[in-house]
Structures are given as C-alpha cells and as structure tokens.
Amino acid sequence: MAFALSRVLPTCTALAVAATLALAGPAAAQAPALESQRQAVFAQLLAAPADRALMLQYARLSVQLRDFEAAAATLERFVDLEPRNVGARIELAIAYFALGAYDVAAYHLAAAEASGALTPEQAAQVARYRDETAERDAPQQLQGFVALGRGWTREADLQGGFGSAALEWRIDLGDRHATQWVTALSYAAYLPGEQTFSQREVTRLRSGPEFRLAGDAYGPRLQPYVELTWLREDSVFFTDGYDSVAIGLAYQNPIDARWTVYADLQAGEADPVNSFSQGFRFHDARLGAGYRPSRDTRIRATLGWRQEDFDFGLVETTHSLRIEAQHSFDIGGGALRGALPRNWEVGAFVQRAVVEEDFGFFTSETTDTLYGGALRAYVTEAVFLDLRGGRMERDFGFGFVQTETFYGVQIGWEF
Amino acid sequence: MPRLLPLLCLTALLAAPAAAQQIGTVASSEPTLRGTPPGAATRTLAIGTGLVQDETVASSASGRGQLLFLDQSTLTLAPNTTIVLDRFVFDPATGAGEMGLRLTEGALRFIGGTLSRGQEATITTPTASIGIRGSTTLVLHRGSETYAIFIAGDRLCITVGGTRSCTSRQGGVLGPGGYMGSVSGAFLADLLRLLDGLPPLGPGSGPGTGIGGPNPSDRGPVSPEGEEFDPALFDDDAFVNFLMEVLGGGSGGEGG
Known part of the structure; x- marks a missing residue:
C-alpha cells in the first residue's frame, strides 16, 4: 500500500494544485459578468x-x-x-x-x-x-487547535505518531484603532515508533502588539514581536537542540479583495542545549503575496531567505520559494448529504529550497524539492480528519539524490 | 404673448427640479418625508421620487425614510431629521466623484457605496465635519453636539474646532472631544430604534440572499471592498518540518 501511495502522490499533488487553480479560474473570470449583471439590476432598482x-x-x-x-x-x-x-x-x-x-x-x-x-x-x-x-466582540479572544496523528515514510520505512497544537490569544488594548496584543503559542512533536531517527519537539511562543499602520481597519498591519523557540531532538545517543530568542516584524496588507502582500523579518540567537553543540545567530526573511480569486480559495507564493552563522565558522544560507493553494468547499445537499461530512478543504504545495553551507575552506550546496497535498473533512463544526502526503527530493549536487515519501492521517479539534 | 410670459416662467420654474439631474431616489418613506429642491416648492417624497442636487430632505416627528443614491449609498433618516444633499458628483463609468451632505438636525445611518470607497464622503453638521471612508456609520446631531459611530468599513473621522480624530474600531464613538470609546449596547439599540422604529416581528422566511449558512463562518470580517486578513500566513508548516526531519536538516531543519 505504501508503495502504491508513493507512486500516485506526485499525480495527486499535481491534480490538487490543478484543481484548486481550476476552481479559482472561473470564479475570477465570473466577477466582471456578475458586476455588470448587478449594475443592470441596480438601474432597474433605481426606477x-x-x-x-x-x-x-x-x-x-x-x-x-x-x-x-x-x-x-x-x-x-x-x-x-x-x-x-x-x-x-x-x-x-x-x-x-x-x-x-x-x-x-x-x-x-x-x-x-x-x-x-x-x-x-x-x-x-x-x-x-x-x-x-x-x-x-469580547475584549479577549482565544482560538486554536489540537491535532494528533500517525505518519509513515516509505523509503526510510518508518512510522510514528505526531501531534501539533496552537493557541492564539488576542487582547484588545482599547484604543481608537483597536490595537491588539497577539500571543501565539505553537507546539509540534514527532514521536517515531522506532529509534532510528530522532524524536523532535518544537515549542514556539510569539508575542507583540499588532498595529493598524494607516489607521484603517483593513489597511496594513504590523506586529513587532519577540519570539522564543525551544527545539529538542532526542536520539538513542543524546539529546540535542537549542533555545532561541528572536525579535521580528510581521507585516500584512490586504491591498484589495484579491491580493494580499506580507512579510516576516526576524533576527535572533540560538543557544545549544549541549556543550558539544554550537550556538548560532540567525536572520530570517519571508516575503509573499496571496491571491484570492474567491472567498473560498487562497493561493500564496512566499520567497524565503535564512542565514545561520555558527560559532565555529559555518555559514548556512537557505533560499526558498513555496507556492501553496487551499480551497474550501461544501458538498451541500444531494445524495451525499448525511453520508459524508459537509465541509471540506483541499490543499497542495510545491516548495524548492537551495541550502548553501560555507565552511570557509569548503562550500556545499543541496537542493530540496518538496510537494504535497492534503484533504481535510470537518466531521463536525470543530472536529476534522486530515489526510496528507508529501514527497521530497534532496539533490546533493554530485549526482546523488535522496528521496523520501511521507503520508499521514490526523484527527484534530478546533476551538 | 405678454400675457403668456408669466405662465411660461412659472412652467419653467416648476419644471426645474424635474430637469435637474437626479442623484438618487426615495426607497422608503413612512409616513411622510418632504423634499425641497433648490428654487422649488416643498413636495412630499413618495417611494420612487427622484432626488436632486441641493435638495433639502426633512422627516416629520413621526416620519422616517431611506434614500438610495446613484453610487449605491443608502441613507436612513430618523424622525425630526433635516439634511441637504449639497454635493454629489458621480461618474458611473469610472466610479469617481464625491459625496457630501449637511445634517442640520436629527440622526441618520449612512451605508456607503462606490463613492465613499474611493475617498471620504462627508457629512457636515453645524458643529462638526465627519469623513467616512468605505464605511457604514450612524450620526446624531442634537443641540450643538455631533456624535458618530463607526459600524463597519475602513475608517471614520470627525473634525471639531479644527481638530481631527479618527477611529477604525468597530463600535467606536467620535464626539466633540474626539474618540470617546466603544458604544454601549443600550445606546446603540436606542439609536437603531430611533432610525428604524421598534421591530414588529412576525414569522417569515429569509429572502434567500445566500448570505450565511446555519452556522457562523469561522472567517474573520470582510471589508466593504471584500478585503480580508489571512490568519494562516505566518503559520508553521508542521508537515513540511516533519518531512525535513526524516531526511535531517536541510531547508526545513532549523539550526542546521
């Protein structure tokens, strides 16, 4: 079964991206026709x-x-x-x-x-x-999710549980432009069933005020923030990881009904948890644009750059481009009503990243290509089932390409 | 012919309001709403009556009305309200133009159309000037004080005595002293009852606009122009990170 899934995954990903774009296309093309229809109705309404x-x-x-x-x-x-x-x-x-x-x-x-x-x-x-x-309308808002699942990898022949959770807490600061203090906590853990690769846990806390820069409810928003990250990797031999602190700026501007631009810039420092590991300083920048052909469809393209300067002289630089699409749909009534969940989300992504490692006397470059898709069904308004698959190809640049296919299922609760 | 001249002049004067360019229409009127076009006699405004530039519209102590403008703005007048439609320029082809009116007394609800999305629509009262951009607002002028409540959209501003204050908070109140905080539920309900009357509800099905399902959407609010924030922009992709971890490090593995 694993083999069959890995073979069809690229096709599924391509289909998911194509389907999302195909769903998006007619919606975008339909708008001018709807608008002229509306204008015609309005002319009659005036009379x-x-x-x-x-x-x-x-x-x-x-x-x-x-x-x-x-x-x-x-x-x-x-x-x-x-x-x-x-x-x-x-x-x-x-x-x-x-x-x-x-x-x-x-x-x-x-x-x-x-x-x-x-x-x-x-x-x-x-x-x-x-x-x-x-x-x-409350002065404080809490929302988030908890999800648990199981994943399988084909080439490495591994399986294990993974879980993730996120919590966002917004506090209204009471001023005339409704500035909010936004704190986001996220946790993700990968718990392999075997000891052949590391258990990994990442906890991240980001907090800072979110300002309406132009004083418009739907204008640009800027959040200066402090972000703390705790990363732990436990292998059979030792525990590794780091604690990091960063300062950053997150920017988002919905230009119109279809386009949004965004950026996230940060700089920070990481301290290793082991004396034999190295600390590093990092700079991270993400710039992107989102396109919404309809209320139910989102397409995002994000350019990323990250540099990590290690204490022992290594400089690791990553350049990436990620394109992702999401579409929500409702199967409505008909014969399927009652037999299947009503609300669904389909999504797909393609990502390419080039990692350069500069040791001073030696440089290396690897290129990662990833793609994947996901299908989420809301069993109730809050509980979802999520199926996803992905594949990565890592090209080490000297003729050696490593591949891995992953697929997983998870159940989650949104609140 | 000399005998006919006064008659011709009178005819021309009476025809003036009808010949003036129509800027909107009366969409509802109960029980009486009166309009006085410039240079013409006061008339009763019934549903479908055309409105012209510089027309004064007044509601009686028990009257209310809704006016629909060419740019799709809607104005609701409370009882005892008088306004003058003193600036309305609209090019339907480009959506460009400007909108301004004077509120001499009373209360109104302004739901913006095309014009207030491109630039501020203005409502002036004897003591204040209100700028509305992409917005729905409630305005009350009583005595010598003007209050405006931001309901939805981009921004609401008030200028009193040369000092301008703005809010983009839903429910934010602007008054003589600038921003005054959020409107109380009781005050808002009183103002809405003043504008719309007590809701005499009975059974009935919705008109079926497709506006909402049986459950509230988990999406955030939408601006009048369809803008929305994307709550998932800065989310981590735990799935990709997992995939990277399987191979170790690489582009998703932070910290080398």
Missing part, C-alpha cells in the same frame, strides 16, 4: 426601489461579489418594507456579522429572538450566531 424581487436579486449578486455592505444596505431597505419578516432580519444580522459589525448584528439577532416567531431551525441558527457574536 422601482420597492420591487422586492429586484432587491433580492441585487442582494444575492452583492453576496456573490463579496460586497456585504451593499447586501446590508439592500436588506435594511427590505426589512423597512417588510418589518414583520423575521427571516429577512436574520439575514440582515448575518450581513453585519460578515462585515464585523458585531454590535449591530447582536441587536438584530436579539430582536429576532425576542419576536417569538422563529422556527426551531431559525432559533438554533440565531443562538449560534449570538454566541459567536458575543465571542468576537
């Missing part, structure tokens, strides 16, 4: 502003175009014309929820609940949105 059918058509098209403000404006007028329509008020609340106007959403949800006219489905929906609205 007949109380025409319910036109209003609904306009609101639907606005939602498809991710223009939730236009949808909210239309639903406000709709509710004004049909004030007894509790379903319309719930949709109005959801439009404000999508815009992040949680106070106003809460007002309409409370009004809908107080009406006493909700169906059981509407009541459940309103209760869930009210809970989420209260959470998002």
Whole structure:
C-alpha cells in the first residue's frame, strides 16, 4: 500500500494544485459578468426601489461579489418594507456579522429572538450566531487547535505518531484603532515508533502588539514581536537542540479583495542545549503575496531567505520559494448529504529550497524539492480528519539524490 | 404673448427640479418625508421620487425614510431629521466623484457605496465635519453636539474646532472631544430604534440572499471592498518540518 501511495502522490499533488487553480479560474473570470449583471439590476432598482424581487436579486449578486455592505444596505431597505419578516432580519444580522459589525448584528439577532416567531431551525441558527457574536466582540479572544496523528515514510520505512497544537490569544488594548496584543503559542512533536531517527519537539511562543499602520481597519498591519523557540531532538545517543530568542516584524496588507502582500523579518540567537553543540545567530526573511480569486480559495507564493552563522565558522544560507493553494468547499445537499461530512478543504504545495553551507575552506550546496497535498473533512463544526502526503527530493549536487515519501492521517479539534 | 410670459416662467420654474439631474431616489418613506429642491416648492417624497442636487430632505416627528443614491449609498433618516444633499458628483463609468451632505438636525445611518470607497464622503453638521471612508456609520446631531459611530468599513473621522480624530474600531464613538470609546449596547439599540422604529416581528422566511449558512463562518470580517486578513500566513508548516526531519536538516531543519 505504501508503495502504491508513493507512486500516485506526485499525480495527486499535481491534480490538487490543478484543481484548486481550476476552481479559482472561473470564479475570477465570473466577477466582471456578475458586476455588470448587478449594475443592470441596480438601474432597474433605481426606477422601482420597492420591487422586492429586484432587491433580492441585487442582494444575492452583492453576496456573490463579496460586497456585504451593499447586501446590508439592500436588506435594511427590505426589512423597512417588510418589518414583520423575521427571516429577512436574520439575514440582515448575518450581513453585519460578515462585515464585523458585531454590535449591530447582536441587536438584530436579539430582536429576532425576542419576536417569538422563529422556527426551531431559525432559533438554533440565531443562538449560534449570538454566541459567536458575543465571542468576537469580547475584549479577549482565544482560538486554536489540537491535532494528533500517525505518519509513515516509505523509503526510510518508518512510522510514528505526531501531534501539533496552537493557541492564539488576542487582547484588545482599547484604543481608537483597536490595537491588539497577539500571543501565539505553537507546539509540534514527532514521536517515531522506532529509534532510528530522532524524536523532535518544537515549542514556539510569539508575542507583540499588532498595529493598524494607516489607521484603517483593513489597511496594513504590523506586529513587532519577540519570539522564543525551544527545539529538542532526542536520539538513542543524546539529546540535542537549542533555545532561541528572536525579535521580528510581521507585516500584512490586504491591498484589495484579491491580493494580499506580507512579510516576516526576524533576527535572533540560538543557544545549544549541549556543550558539544554550537550556538548560532540567525536572520530570517519571508516575503509573499496571496491571491484570492474567491472567498473560498487562497493561493500564496512566499520567497524565503535564512542565514545561520555558527560559532565555529559555518555559514548556512537557505533560499526558498513555496507556492501553496487551499480551497474550501461544501458538498451541500444531494445524495451525499448525511453520508459524508459537509465541509471540506483541499490543499497542495510545491516548495524548492537551495541550502548553501560555507565552511570557509569548503562550500556545499543541496537542493530540496518538496510537494504535497492534503484533504481535510470537518466531521463536525470543530472536529476534522486530515489526510496528507508529501514527497521530497534532496539533490546533493554530485549526482546523488535522496528521496523520501511521507503520508499521514490526523484527527484534530478546533476551538 | 405678454400675457403668456408669466405662465411660461412659472412652467419653467416648476419644471426645474424635474430637469435637474437626479442623484438618487426615495426607497422608503413612512409616513411622510418632504423634499425641497433648490428654487422649488416643498413636495412630499413618495417611494420612487427622484432626488436632486441641493435638495433639502426633512422627516416629520413621526416620519422616517431611506434614500438610495446613484453610487449605491443608502441613507436612513430618523424622525425630526433635516439634511441637504449639497454635493454629489458621480461618474458611473469610472466610479469617481464625491459625496457630501449637511445634517442640520436629527440622526441618520449612512451605508456607503462606490463613492465613499474611493475617498471620504462627508457629512457636515453645524458643529462638526465627519469623513467616512468605505464605511457604514450612524450620526446624531442634537443641540450643538455631533456624535458618530463607526459600524463597519475602513475608517471614520470627525473634525471639531479644527481638530481631527479618527477611529477604525468597530463600535467606536467620535464626539466633540474626539474618540470617546466603544458604544454601549443600550445606546446603540436606542439609536437603531430611533432610525428604524421598534421591530414588529412576525414569522417569515429569509429572502434567500445566500448570505450565511446555519452556522457562523469561522472567517474573520470582510471589508466593504471584500478585503480580508489571512490568519494562516505566518503559520508553521508542521508537515513540511516533519518531512525535513526524516531526511535531517536541510531547508526545513532549523539550526542546521
């Protein structure tokens, strides 16, 4: 089975990337047509502003175009014309929820609940949105995930458990631009079933204020941060690893509905846990651009550069390029409803990295090529099952290429 | 002919508002909303009545109304509110132009359209000037004080006595002293009831806009222009790191 999987993995990866791009393409191409359709409906709406059918058509098209403000404006007028329509008020609340106007959403949800006219489905929906609205409007927010799984490697013929967890804690500092103090803690552990390769644990803590640089809610954001990392590798012979501290800047700017640019720059120093290991100083830079052809699809391209200067003179420099795509989809109704989870995510990545090691008197270069794919199914709103596979080819530059194929399954809980 | 001249002049004057370029329309009106186009008599604004530049629109003590503009902005007027639509330039082909209005008394809700996304739409009151960019806002002018609440979008600013203050906090309140903190739920509810009236709810299904599923999305908020932050940009790829570890070091193995 392992052999068969490793053979089909490159094909699956290529298919996943192609499928994501194929799903993305029509969505991007559709937008101008939808917009001209919406403009045509709006022209009719100006002549007949109380025409319910036109209003609904306009609101639907606005939602498809991710223009939730236009949808909210239309639903406000709709509710004004049909004030007894509790379903319309719930949709109005959801439009404000999508815009992040949680106070106003809460007002309409409370009004809908107080009406006493909700169906059981509407009541459940309103209760869930009210809970989420209260959470998002709170001065502190916690979210994260825990996942456990098992992985297999084909060429090295290894298997073992791995687990990961992440926690993000946001504290609203209360100023006029809603600056938040963001602390992110992540943990990942690889626990091999045999002693042929190291157990590895990485714990990382990053903390710092996140500023809205231009004073716009959706403008550039900058987080100066301090990051602490603890890395431990336990082999049969000894424990190795390091503790590091770094300072950095994380930047993100959603330029428009489709494009986001980002950067993460850091410099730090690592101290080894063993006296026979060497400490090093490091500089790390990642620059990237994200493209979202639809709300459900993300494509990211990231350029990376990292340099590690070891105490004994080695300078290791890595240049990398990573392209990844993710697409979320809902299988909806039909024959599969009930038999399969409703919400899914498919993703794929391709990464190439060149590592140069300069010992002063000798240099070496290796090139890593990685690709992989993942499929995640949400069994419930919070619990997911994740299948993933990947392959790496390491070219040592003198005719020797090492390969490894990995595949794994994990179950996780998001909160 | 001399006898006909006054009649021709009167006809021309009466026709003036209709000939002026329409900048919007009345989308709802209960029970009465009145408009006074420049140089014309006051008229009752019914649903579908066209609005023109420099028109004064006023709601009675029990009146409310919603106005829809060519750039897709929507304005809701509370009872006892008077506004003047004194600046509206919009080129539908390019989306360029500007929008400005005067609020002399009362309260309104502004939900922005194309114009306020490119640059600030302005609402001036006797004591303040409010700049709205990509935003939905509530504005209240009572006595000599103006308050504005940022509901959604990019940014809301107020200039009082030459001092400008801005907020991008959802629910942030700007007033005579600049930024005043977050709006209380009770005050917001009072203002929304003033604008929309008490919600007389009854059973009904939603219009089916496709706006949301039965469960709230775990995504963050979206700007009026569709911008979103990507929460996973700086996440570690534990899977790739594992793969690297299998081979040892390399491009994913930090620390050599």
